[in-house]
Amino acid sequence: MKFISIQCNLGSKAVLVESLSHKIDPNILKRIQEKSGITCLKICDESEDAISLAQALLISNEQKNNINLSDLIIVVSESKHSPIPPMSSQILQGFDLSKQKLVLDLDSGCAGYVQALQMVDAFFQNPSYKNACIITTDAYSKYIDYSDRTVAPIFGDGASITFLANDGKKSIKAFNNGSDMTKSVCLEIKKELGGNLKMSGGDIFMFVKKNVPNSVQDCITKANLVKGEIDYFFIHQASRVVLEELRKDLNISDEKAPFLVAETGNLVSTSIPFLLLHNKDKLEHKKIILTGFGVGLTWATALMEL
Amino acid sequence: MNKNDLLSLIKNALEVQHIDSSSSMDTIQEWDSLGHLSILSAIDERLDGKAADISDLASATSVEKIISILEKNSLMS
Numbered sequence: 001m002k003f004i005s006i007q008c009n010l011g012s013k014a015v016l017v018e019s020l021s022h023k024i025d026p027n028i029l030k031r032i033q034e035k036s037g038i039t040c041l042k043i044c045d046e047s048e049d050a051i052s053l054a055q056a057l058l059i060s061n062e063q064k065n066n067i068n069l070s071d072l073i074i075v076v077s078e079s080k081h082s083p084i085p086p087m088s089s090q091i092l093q094g095f096d097l098s099k100q101k102l103v104l105d106l107d108s109g110c111a112g113y114v115q116a117l118q119m120v121d122a123f124f125q126n127p128s129y130k131n132a133c134i135i136t137t138d139a140y141s142k143y144i145d146y147s148d149r150t151v152a153p154i155f156g157d158g159a160s161i162t163f164l165a166n167d168g169k170k171s172i173k174a175f176n177n178g179s180d181m182t183k184s185v186c187l188e189i190k191k192e193l194g195g196n197l198k199m200s201g202g203d204i205f206m207f208v209k210k211n212v213p214n215s216v217q218d219c220i221t222k223a224n225l226v227k228g229e230i231d232y233f234f235i236h237q238a239s240r241v242v243l244e245e246l247r248k249d250l251n252i253s254d255e256k257a258p259f260l261v262a263e264t265g266n267l268v269s270t271s272i273p274f275l276l277l278h279n280k281d282k283l284e285h286k287k288i289i290l291t292g293f294g295v296g297l298t299w300a301t302a303l304m305e306l
Numbered sequence: 307m308n309k310n311d312l313l314s315l316i317k318n319a320l321e322v323q324h325i326d327s328s329s330s331m332d333t334i335q336e337w338d339s340l341g342h343l344s345i346l347s348a349i350d351e352r353l354d355g356k357a358a359d360i361s362d363l364a365s366a367t368s369v370e371k372i373i374s375i376l377e378k379n380s381l382m383s
Contacts, residue, residue: 028338035340150339201339202364205346210358241343 037240110294156265330368
């Protein structure tokens with residue numbers, strides 16, 4: 001599996017976290033900002049949503065050509081407007097695409113991109129699949145009560161598109177996935193709760209501490225490697241406090257596990273492609289860990305050699 | 307870990323001057339959602355990773371509740 005290109009598109013409205021002070025105590029906001037590491041949120045303006053963020057990535061001729069070449073398209077999102085048609089149809093309906101392709105929707109959040117990469121890797125075992133595309137898009141800002149300090153200063157909106165080609169090589173050397181559905185209420189949107197996103201950060205934090213370091217280590221062991229041989233750990237950018245905890249638990253440096261969302265907020269399903277995009281020049285022949293975790297609650301980890 | 311160790315650990319995690327047995331997320335301004343993560347992280351580190359296996363601990367937002375959960379799991383002396 002070979003990465004051909006990655007592009008991201010973030011919400012066009014930049015909201016400074018400190019500007020939320022008309023709804024949240026400024027002292028509290030300051031402390032949250034220090035711990036989360038997030039100073040600015042890129043969110044949708046009134047005219048944008050998860051669909052338009054993704055569609056904007058498809059308007060160039062090059063991208064249209066690439067998506068037409070794709071035998072497989074996977075759309076990862078939890079920001080659909082209505083149950084039917086699927087998010088993929090809502091995004092792609094305006095484009096005149098060739099009909100002969102398998103289009104799948106993956107209802108997943110921050111683990112979704114890593115799950116989708118594993119799906120593409122599995123499909124590519126069949127040489128009939130030559131090209132694939134992963135689209136991620138989420139706009140949590142549409143579901144956030146901006147007086148709720150547990151979520152308001154954290155989440156941004158973003159979409160990504162990744163084109164992959166089947167070069168006959170198996171790039172995913174090991175994977176480890178898991179879930180604990182008993183904790184599904186820790187991150188949820190319910191009509192009876194006002195239709196807003198509710199998050200139990202403590203529960204998610206402990207879920208992550210319990211599972212993600214073991215998941216990463218398991219991939220490294222399965223690939224017959226040691227931690228020092230991994231060049232980069234691209235860890236879902238939940239917030240700096242979570243990333244620092246994982247760096248500590250895994251005993252890895254800031255350089256190997258970068259934090260990149262200070263100016264965007266947690267981009268949910270687009271978090272990991274955003275990291276890959278900003279490090280793309282460094283990745284040739286590198287061994288990397290990708291790990292996402294969140295809604296479900298689920299985690300997905302893959303060790304790739306590029 | 308005894309009760310005084312725990313109080314000191316929470317005080318340091320929240321970077322506040324005073325914590326006592328009656329302190330909670332409702333009474334200490336610094337004990338917000340991310341402050342709570344600092345407390346969980348510090349307890350887990352002190353207990354050599356054992357805290358991550360105690361599911362109730364994540365939602366324990368008062369000193370009294372934390373003590374009760376740690377006692378129930380035989381992690382307080």
